[in-house]
Amino acid sequence: MGRDDHGVQRPRERPGGMSAMSMPSGAMAVAMRCAGCGYTAPADEPYPFRCPRGGTDDVDHVMTAAIDPLHVRFPAGDDPNPFVRYSPLSYAHAFARAHGFSDSDYSALVHELDREVERVDGRGFRVTPLGRSQELSDAAGFGGRGGIFIKDETGNVSGSHKGRHLMGLLIHLSVVEQVDLAPGGRRELAIASCGNAALAAGVLAHAAEWPLLVFVPPEAPPSVVARLRALEANVVVCPRDQAIAGDPTYHRLQAAVRNGAIPFTCQGSSNGLTIDGGKTLGYEMITELLHTATRLDRVFIQVGGGALASAVVQAFQDAVHLGVLPRLPRIHTVQTERVHPLSRAYDRLMRRLLVHALPSGGRELAAGEEERANTMLAHAGTPPVAEQLAYAASHRHEFMWPWEEEPHSIASGILDDETYDWLAVVRGMVSSGGYPVLVSEELLAEANTLAARATGIHADETGTAGFAGLLALRRRGQVRADERVAVLFTGMRR
Numbered sequence: 001m002g003r004d005d006h007g008v009q010r011p012r013e014r015p016g017g018m019s020a021m022s023m024p025s026g027a028m029a030v031a032m033r034c035a036g037c038g039y040t041a042p043a044d045e046p047y048p049f050r051c052p053r054g055g056t057d058d059v060d061h062v063m064t065a066a067i068d069p070l071h072v073r074f075p076a077g078d079d080p081n082p083f084v085r086y087s088p089l090s091y092a093h094a095f096a097r098a099h100g101f102s103d104s105d106y107s108a109l110v111h112e113l114d115r116e117v118e119r120v121d122g123r124g125f126r127v128t129p130l131g132r133s134q135e136l137s138d139a140a141g142f143g144g145r146g147g148i149f150i151k152d153e154t155g156n157v158s159g160s161h162k163g164r165h166l167m168g169l170l171i172h173l174s175v176v177e178q179v180d181l182a183p184g185g186r187r188e189l190a191i192a193s194c195g196n197a198a199l200a201a202g203v204l205a206h207a208a209e210w211p212l213l214v215f216v217p218p219e220a221p222p223s224v225v226a227r228l229r230a231l232e233a234n235v236v237v238c239p240r241d242q243a244i245a246g247d248p249t250y251h252r253l254q255a256a257v258r259n260g261a262i263p264f265t266c267q268g269s270s271n272g273l274t275i276d277g278g279k280t281l282g283y284e285m286i287t288e289l290l291h292t293a294t295r296l297d298r299v300f301i302q303v304g305g306g307a308l309a310s311a312v313v314q315a316f317q318d319a320v321h322l323g324v325l326p327r328l329p330r331i332h333t334v335q336t337e338r339v340h341p342l343s344r345a346y347d348r349l350m351r352r353l354l355v356h357a358l359p360s361g362g363r364e365l366a367a368g369e370e371e372r373a374n375t376m377l378a379h380a381g382t383p384p385v386a387e388q389l390a391y392a393a394s395h396r397h398e399f400m401w402p403w404e405e406e407p408h409s410i411a412s413g414i415l416d417d418e419t420y421d422w423l424a425v426v427r428g429m430v431s432s433g434g435y436p437v438l439v440s441e442e443l444l445a446e447a448n449t450l451a452a453r454a455t456g457i458h459a460d461e462t463g464t465a466g467f468a469g470l471l472a473l474r475r476r477g478q479v480r481a482d483e484r485v486a487v488l489f490t491g492m493r494r
Contacts, residue, residue, distance in 0.1 A: 029071045030094035032272060035424065036061040036393045043098045046181040048091075049263060049271040060396040060423045063272025065091040065279075067318055074286070074324045080126050082164070082280040083110045083171060089283065089318060091276050092172040099179040109178070110171055116207040117167070120231070121157050125167060128153055128281075130288045130486070135454040136467075140474055146482040148470070149296065151285055152489050154459050158203045159492035160196035161281060165266045165307055168277015170204050173262070188213050189264035190256040192238075192249035194220035195413050195462075196491045197266045202231035205264065212264065213256060215249040223494065246402035247417045266307040269420040275311050282315020285486065286325065296329040297483040298434070302465035303333040303342050304414035306421030308490065313428030329486070330373075331434035333425060334469030335414060336444065339407040342419035343436035345399040346426050349392050350376070353430070357384035369435050370478050377433035389430070393423055411444050413462030413491060437469035444468050451489065463491035 032041040034051035036059040041048030051061035072088055079085040084107050087093040096106045118124035130151045137147035157163035176182050191201045194216040205212035212233040216225065217240070228235050238248040253270070257263050263270040266278075289296060299316075301309040309331070319325040335343055350372065354365055358379060367375070379385050392399055400422045407415035419425070429435055439447075447468035448461045466487040473479045 028094045028098050029068050030089065030091045031066050031068075032063045032091055033066040034061050035064045040066075043095070044181070046176040046183075047262070049273060050269075057394075058396050059394045060269075060392075060400075062269050062421065062424070064268075064314065064424070065089075065272070065276040067321065069321050069323070072322065074319060074322045075283075079107075081110060081114055082125060082127050082284060083114075083167060083277075085127070086280050086283045089279070090168060090171075091273060092168060092175055095172065096175045096179075099175070099181075101175070101179075106175075109174060113167075113171060113174060113208065117157060117163075117204060120207045121203045123155070123157055125157055125163070127284050128156055130285050132484075133455050136451065139450055139454045140471060141481055142483075143481040146480065146484055148467075149294075149484065149486040150455065150457070150489055151281065151486060152457055153281070154457055154463065154489055154492035158196065158200040159494070160200065160463070161278070161308060161488070161490045162197040162266055163200035163204060164280055165274040165278040165311070166197075166200050166204050166264060168280070169264060169271060169273045170208055170210075171277075172273055173210075174208070186210060188256075188261045190253055190261035191215070191263075191265045192247065192253035193266070194224060194249070198228060198233075199224060201264055202228045202233045205233065206231040213261060215252040215256075217249055221494075240406065245404070245417075250417070267305050267420040268307055268310055268424070274307060275314060275421065275424075278307055278311030279315040279318070281308075281488070282312040283319075285312070286315065286319045290324060294484060296486050298330040298332055298470075298479065298485040300332045300334055300437070300466040300470045300485065300487050302411070302414050302462060302469070302488075302490065303335055303419060303425065303436075304416040304462075306342065306416075306419040306425050308488070309333055309428070310421035310424040312488075313425055317428070328428070328432035331425075331428045331432045332469055332473070333429065333434075333436045334466050335436065335438055336409045336411055336465075337438045337440050338409050339403050339405075339415050339417075340436070340438055341400060341403050341417070342422050342425065343438055345419065345422050346429065346436050348399050349388070349426055349430075350435075352391070353385060353388050357382070357388045373429070373433045373435045376430055380431045385430070389423075389427060392426070396423075409444070409461075410441055411460075411462045411465045413460070414465055437472050439465065439468040439472055443472060447471050455489075457489050458493045459489040460491050460493045463489050463493075466490075 032048040054061035114124040132147045153161040188211045190213040192215040214233045214235050238252050240248050268275040303309050402417040448464045451464045
């Protein structure tokens with residue numbers, strides 16, 4: 001890929017060979033399917049980002065990558081690039097194979113894109129570490145058998161996990177170009193962000209020579225805006241209109257998409273493929289757990305728009321479906337006390353579940369959150385619970401709507417007015433025995449200081465918010481000293 005090219009050169013020949021198990025002719029090992037209504041994108045649809053029924057009703061139409069466990073095994077390869085190592089689990093790979101690519105063709109495309117990313121950012125995509133931190137475990141009072149495992153994303157492309165979501169999408173767009181399914185040539189990419197997601201989008205779009213439109217709020221950090229402009233992004237400032245609920249940058253993004261832009265975004269509701277790329281983070285955690293014969297009891301994940309939590313939850317669910325893990329760890333989402341649309345949605349759904357899905361008819365409403373979650377876990381696979389989850393999927397605005405007040409927090413990266421990928425995350429909590437945790441500004445600051453001092457990892461307050469949630473439950477006695485728990489440090493301090 002040179003500066004005069006617009007993508008990796010299309011291979012002249014497409015030799016056979018499959019990393020997935022043998023597939024019937026015309027079948028795809030991974031399909032894009034709407035979690036709300038079941039619509040499945042056809043194999044020749046180049047942009048299966050959103051369900052075509054989205055916006056026509058109150059169903060939570062979110063496209064997700066559905067893996068066929070009969071034709072896919074969990075990868076055991078050791079390629080340092082996660083998009084090559086876990087390619088058999090990705091939709092982009094399945095789409096490429098369905099349109100004539102061999103595995104070597106696909107790997108060559110990914111590696112070539114990655115070299116361009118490294119040229120721009122100084123680093124490409126590599127598997128990031130997961131390991132037990134003795135110092136942080138000691139600081140939080142864990143015993144020898146238990147402890148805290150940290151997934152460190154501060155060394156990732158552009159200094160956070162956000163590039164993982166977007167690289168998966170960029171790979172798919174590159175495949176679409178090479179198989180001549182991009183009608184009208186390159187369309188402008190668009191994203192709403194003033195932080196890590198925007199920076200990652202700027203790096204990737206510049207590396208691939210793709211035009212990028214970035215919608216930012218007036219309070220966007222000047223250093224971020226300057227970097228975006230240096231990466232040749234078109235930055236548009238979007239003041240908040242008090243008469244219109246929700247994030248103004250998100251509204252402008254949606255308008256741009258309606259006008260033909262490609263949603264190059266970290267909201268799965270706008271582009272389901274962004275979750276597919278993010279799942280590589282969860283797959284890496286699973287590979288390390290298998291390698292070390294470690295079983296996690298809980299995972300704490302900071303949540304704003306919900307893409308990270310949705311990706312990690314779905315990666316662990318894939319591992320269970322593929323038979324490499326016996327069960328999910330308890331999933332705990334972490335939001336601030338000031339802004340917590342996901343926790344609000346979970347509470348509303350939990351009340352419905354306890355009243356309508358359990359034989360007791362809601363007697364557990366007065367119980368503590370751990371007891372309620374355990375009760376729900378015991379009934380998670382039953383038809384009444386499935387019926388109530390289906391109700392939530394078809395009545396989105398009874399559970400999720402924009403936060404009424406303008407959000408403020410030192411954890412600025414998790415202040416989304418809505419948790420766009422809420423339902424997949426709530427389903428993950430219900431089916432794992434987890435639940436949301438709300439944290440104060442004081443605990444966010446304390447957790448960040450403690451994490452940096454104990455580990456030497458200099459993440460920002462957003463990046464260590466999951467650890468703040470762990471501290472909250474540990475101090476309430478809801479996490480035992482012998483449990484093995486994981487947190488993700490997701491963004492470097494800038």
